[in-house]
Structures are given as C-alpha cells and as structure tokens.
Amino acid sequence: MTAIAAPRSAAATTADRRLLIAVFAALGVVMAVWGARMPAVQAASALGPGQLALILLAAAAGMVVGLRLGSRLAHTYGPSRLLVVPAVIFGAALALLGQCTNWPSLIAAALVFGLAHGLLDVGANSAAVNVQRAAGRSIMAGLHASYSIGALAGAAVTALTTWLPHRTMFALVGTLAAAAALAVAPAIRKASHLDDSAASTPPTEHDNPSTSGRPRTAIWLLGALAAACLLGEGAAADWSAVHLRGLGSAESTAAAAYAAYSAAMAAGRLFGDRLIGRFGAATVVRTGAVTAALGLAVGVSSGTAAAALLGWVALGLGLSTAVPCLITAAGAGGPHAVGTVAAVGYLGLLLGPAAIGALASVTSLSVALLLPAVLAAFVAALAHRTLESR
Numbered sequence: 001m002t003a004i005a006a007p008r009s010a011a012a013t014t015a016d017r018r019l020l021i022a023v024f025a026a027l028g029v030v031m032a033v034w035g036a037r038m039p040a041v042q043a044a045s046a047l048g049p050g051q052l053a054l055i056l057l058a059a060a061a062g063m064v065v066g067l068r069l070g071s072r073l074a075h076t077y078g079p080s081r082l083l084v085v086p087a088v089i090f091g092a093a094l095a096l097l098g099q100c101t102n103w104p105s106l107i108a109a110a111l112v113f114g115l116a117h118g119l120l121d122v123g124a125n126s127a128a129v130n131v132q133r134a135a136g137r138s139i140m141a142g143l144h145a146s147y148s149i150g151a152l153a154g155a156a157v158t159a160l161t162t163w164l165p166h167r168t169m170f171a172l173v174g175t176l177a178a179a180a181a182l183a184v185a186p187a188i189r190k191a192s193h194l195d196d197s198a199a200s201t202p203p204t205e206h207d208n209p210s211t212s213g214r215p216r217t218a219i220w221l222l223g224a225l226a227a228a229c230l231l232g233e234g235a236a237a238d239w240s241a242v243h244l245r246g247l248g249s250a251e252s253t254a255a256a257a258y259a260a261y262s263a264a265m266a267a268g269r270l271f272g273d274r275l276i277g278r279f280g281a282a283t284v285v286r287t288g289a290v291t292a293a294l295g296l297a298v299g300v301s302s303g304t305a306a307a308a309l310l311g312w313v314a315l316g317l318g319l320s321t322a323v324p325c326l327i328t329a330a331g332a333g334g335p336h337a338v339g340t341v342a343a344v345g346y347l348g349l350l351l352g353p354a355a356i357g358a359l360a361s362v363t364s365l366s367v368a369l370l371l372p373a374v375l376a377a378f379v380a381a382l383a384h385r386t387l388e389s390r
Contacts, residue, residue: 285387
C-alpha cells in the first residue's frame with residue numbers, strides 16, 4: 001500500500017469522503033441502469049447481436065480514451081475538475097441514449113457516454129487517493145463499496161420498474177445524475193483534499209507522470225493484476241447465470257448468481273478498510289485472492305449448482321479489496337498511473353468474457369471458468385511484491 005500521510009483536518013477529510021461516496025454511488029447506479037435495460041435498447045432499435053456488440057464496443061473505446069485523457073487532465077488541473085462537468089455529460093449521455101432510435105446515433109451517444117465515464121472514473125479514483133492520504137488511513141475499499149451498493153440499488157430499481165419505457169428511465173436517471181453533479185459543484189470547489197499540490201503544474205518533457213513515484217514496470221504490473229481481477233468480474237456478470245443454468249438450477253437461482261457475487265463484493269469492501277488498517281493491504285489482498293481462487297475452483301469443479309453458487313460468492317468476497325488496493329498503490333505515481341492501471345484493468349473486464357467463451361468452445365464452460373481462479377492465484381502470488389507498505 002502506498003504511504004499515507006499523518007491525518008489532517010478530520011472534518012474536512014470526512015466531508016471530502018462523503019462527496020466521493022456520492023460520486024462512486026452515482027457511477028454505480030448509472031452503469032447498472034444502462035446495463036440492465038440493454039435488452040430494451042436492443043428491441044427498440046431492432047438491433048442484431050453484432051450491432052449491439054458494436055455499441056458496447058463504442059462505449060468501451062470512449063471509456064479508454066476518457067481514462068487516458070482524464071489522467072493527463074487530472075495531473076495538470078487536479079482531479080476535482082473531473083467530478084462535475086464529466087458527471088453532467090455522463091448523465092446527459094444516458095438520457096440521450098434513451099432517445100436514440102437508430103444504430104449510428106446510438107454509437108455516437110455511446111462514445112460520449114464512455115468518454116465521460118472514463119473521465120469521471122479517473123477523477124474519482126485520483127481524488128480518492130488524495131483524500132486517503134490526507135485522512136491517514138485506508139478509505140478506498142469503502143469508496144468502492146459505495147459503487148457496488150449503488151450498482152445493486154440501480155439494478156433493484158430497474159428490476160422493479162420494467163414497466164417504465166427505457167427512454168423514460170434513462171431520462172429520469174440521467175437528469176437526476178446531472179442535477180446532483182451541479183448541486184454538489186460548490187462543495188467540490190471548496191473541498192480541501194480532493195487535489196494535491198503536485199496537480200497544479202503541467203508535466204514537462206522531463207516529468208513523465210505515468211511513472212512518477214513508481215517504475216514503469218510496476219505500473220504495468222499493477223494494471224495486469226487489475227485486469228486479472230476485473231476479468232473475474234466480467235466472468236461473473238456474463239457467465240455465472242449461464243453456468244448455474246447449465247448445472248440444472250432453476251432460472252431464478254441462476255439469475256441470482258451475479259447478485260450474490262455483487263453482494264459479497266460489496267460486503268467485503270465495507271469491511272475492507274478496517275482489515276487493511278489492521279493487517280496491511282498486501283496480506284488482505286493475498287488472503288482474499290487465495291479465497292477467490294480456491295472457492296471458485298472448487299465451485300466450478302463440483303458439478304453442483306449449490307457449490308457453484310458458493311464459488312461465485314467466494315470470488316466476489318475474495319477479490320473485493322484487490323482493485324481498491326491496486327488503485328491506491330498506483331496513486332504513488334499520480335493520476336497518470338491511476339489512469340493507466342484503470343485502463344489496463346478494464347481491458348480484462350471487456351475482453352475476459354469473450355476469452356472464456358472461446359476457451360469454453362474448445363473445452364467446456366466448467367474448464368473455461370477455471371481461468372478466473374488461475375488469475376486470482378496469480379494475484380495472490382504477486383500481492384506482496386506490488387502492495388507491500390511503502
């Protein structure tokens with residue numbers, strides 16, 4: 001874990017932390033609503049699977065560009081500058097996605113949506129690193145827990161409002177997100193610790209912000225570990241229900257698999273900061289990753305739906321603190337390092353499900369789902385090398 005400075009102004013850091021909790025939770029809500037109503041988007045525009053895949057690819061491409069651009073903007077101007085305007089654009093883009101009725105307009109709106117998501121992601125995580133440093137204790141896992149809880153809340157609300165046209169739902173949620181960002185803008189401008197002193201000077205040719213404070217190889221290793229963790233998340237999102245259904249479980253049980261995974265991850269993050277403060281990031285991440293690897297491996301090898309469900313729960317709980325700790329470690333290199341680790345990590349989330357599908361086509365789904373378990377073991381093996389106290 002990166003070095004954490006002595007505590008400063010407890011009231012100010014608490015206020016800043018609450019602002020970031022709201023930002024992370026809003027991110028989770030918006031992404032859950034977008035993902036959960038995807039079938040309605042597809043049906044409304046009569047999209048084929050290939051066309052829908054290209055819309056999702058456009059959002060992913062926009063996000064990668066946003067992560068890279070955001071890391072430079074955050075380094076130059078400070079992360080707080082990325083917490084209002086990108087959030088407004090993010091909400092507006094969701095509302096716009098609901099109004100698009102043809103494929104080209106959906107692709108254009110998805111690009112903007114992804115770009116704003118990337119900018120906001122870098123701003124939130126870079127600001128969180130600064131606030132954590134000011135607080136003098138680990139708070140990153142709790143902030144990521146607010147994202148998980150926001151996503152669960154968004155998914156629950158969406159499930160209860162399927163009768164509402166997706167255009168109306170997107171407009172309501174997008175407008176509320178944009179309005180909330182504007183409402184907290186004065187508080188963000190007055191926040192004490194969202195930015196650090198190094199963020200006020202633009203980088204020079206002699207100052208490579210992507211490696212400042214950490215070797216380039218260390219940054220890429222952190223990114224690789226983040227990709228390994230997020231591949232597991234992508235596997236849970238896209239394959240857990242299919243996996244349980246293939247084992248003969250009821251459709252309702254299969255559908256609950258990802259919810260159980262997400263709830264376990266949220267619970268792990270809620271208690272993660274306390275564990276990190278007591279045992280250190282490296283020990284917590286390594287123990288969790290071992291739990292994830294063994295739990296999923298046993299679960300998918302058992303051949304029973306009950307054991308498989310417990311395996312997905314073990315994966316969510318075990319990996320819950322890994323990405324927050326990896327982002328914290330990247331924070332020593334500044335916003336560029338945070339953006340790099342996030343961008344590489346999201347490649348695992350985006351490409352992992354496809355890799356599992358390809359592997360399953362030549363073996364079996366149970367064998368292919370051992371891949372996240374193997375990668376969790378990889379995270380466990382390298383946790384102390386990358387996350388030892390500094």
